[in-house]
Amino acid sequence: MTYTLITGASKGIGKSMAIECAKLGMNLILVARSMPLLEGLKQEITKDINIDVQLYAADLAKEGASAEVYEWCSRQKLSVDKLINNAGVNRFGSFDNLPLSEKKQVIQLNVNAVIEMTHYFLPDLLKQREAHILIVGSTSSFIPNPYMALYGSSKAFIYSFSRALRSELKRTNVSVSCLCPGPTKTDITSAAGMKEVDGWKANFEMSSESVARSGILGMLNKKAKIVPGFSNKLTVLLSYITPTGFLTDNAGALMKSMGK
Ligand SMILES: NC(=O)c1ccc[n+]([C@@H]2O[C@H](COP(=O)([O-])OP(=O)(O)OC[C@H]3O[C@@H](n4cnc5c(N)ncnc54)[C@H](OP(=O)(O)O)[C@@H]3O)[C@@H](O)[C@H]2O)c1
Structure with a gap:
């Protein structure tokens, strides 16, 4: 029996x-900080679908x-x-105003945890008949982001x-894919200290469901880069x-308008 491990699975x-x-019949290991949210999700999934769901x-x-996380999986x-x-x-704000602890939080989660999880699990993935690593980047992977400088850089790094x-x-059994969503309707924007997306910008927001569907299908089809939605594909192409200076200044003007 094999499992799909998802970090940040609580929302x-x-x-x-x-x-x-779960709809595709995969057993799951779900990881996040909030156990009550993970337990709620497990109940929601196993009500209708007969798979094994483990929570950490x-x-x-x-x-x-x-x-x-790796040692727990090994022990179990x-x-x-x-x-x-x-x-x-994500943390919104000019670089000189953000506390160092918040800067470190972005790098620790968006970069270090990705590298460490991949480091620990890769030897076991290489022993599977077929295995996949999906890393969630962003359209910010391609565009420097003033006022979210560390977020954009972390996504470019991964x-x-x-x-x-x-x-x-x-030449191994492990394929690696990167999902690069653009604006998606989740809590991350308000948690970062930004205004909810409204007006014309709201038209470009995708639902988490359609982003997730693209990501999982892309991963199973061994795509290198998965950019869901037409406007996000256009953004990446542009x-x-x-020219990088023009792109960055315009991204900065857009970001600044989203500050609370
Ligand atoms: N939404 C967008 O517009 C957008 C666009 C491009 C890329 N993305 C990327 O998509 C991914 C998911 O973002 P989202 O929009 O779904 O955000 P979200 O709704 O805020 O969910 C973030 C998830 O990460 C978990 N998490 C946060 N801090 C954690 C920590 N320190 N340790 C363990 N888990 C932690 C949260 O659970 P707990 O709070 O329970 O820990 C939650 O499950 C991120 O990598 C984000 O950069 C999002």
């Missing part, structure tokens, strides 16, 4: 991915947390064949990491052909 895109994977509460921004003899590094956090790792693992 948003991670929760929708858990539901999508962890703050992945804490030193050593990824190792603890849970064999993971799909690793979904989804948990992420996109680059996912492509390099994919290349290293090309990022390739627009």
Whole structure:
């Protein structure tokens, strides 16, 4: 019996991915800080679908947390064949105003936890007949983000990491994909200290369900880069052909307008 492990599964895109994977009959290991939310999701899923769902509460921004998740899975003899590094956090504000602790939180969760989870689980994934790693980046992976400088850089880092790792693992049983959503209707925007998306910008927001569906299908089809939705595909295309200074200044003006 094998499992799909999803970090940040208690809400948003991670929760929708858990539901999508469950519909495809995958057994699940769901990780996030909030055990009550994970328990609610387990009940919701197992009410209708006969799969095994294991829960683990962890703050992945804490030193050593990824190792603890891996050791727990090993002790429980849970064999993971799909690793979904989804948990992420954003902090809005100019670099000089953000406290160092908040800066570190973004890097610890969005970068270090992704690297550490992949480090610990990869040897076991390589022993599976077929295995997948899905890393959740962003359209910010392609565009520097003033006022969210660390968020954008963290997503650029993990996109680059996912492509390099994919290349290293090309001749193995493990495929690596990066899901790069644009604005998606979840709690992350307000938690970051930004205004809810409204007006014309709201037209570009996707639902977490459709982003999750694209991500899981893309992962199973071994796609390198998964950009859900037409406007996000256009954004990524424009990022390739627009001069970086112009692109960054305009992204900054848009970001600034979203501050509370
Ligand atoms: N929403 C968007 O517009 C958007 C766009 C592009 C990319 N993304 C990316 O998509 C991913 C999911 O974001 P989302 O929008 O679904 O956000 P969300 O609704 O805020 O969900 C974030 C998830 O991560 C978990 N999490 C947060 N901090 C954690 C920590 N320290 N340790 C363990 N788990 C933690 C949260 O659960 P707990 O609070 O229970 O720990 C939650 O399950 C992120 O990587 C984000 O960067 C989002």
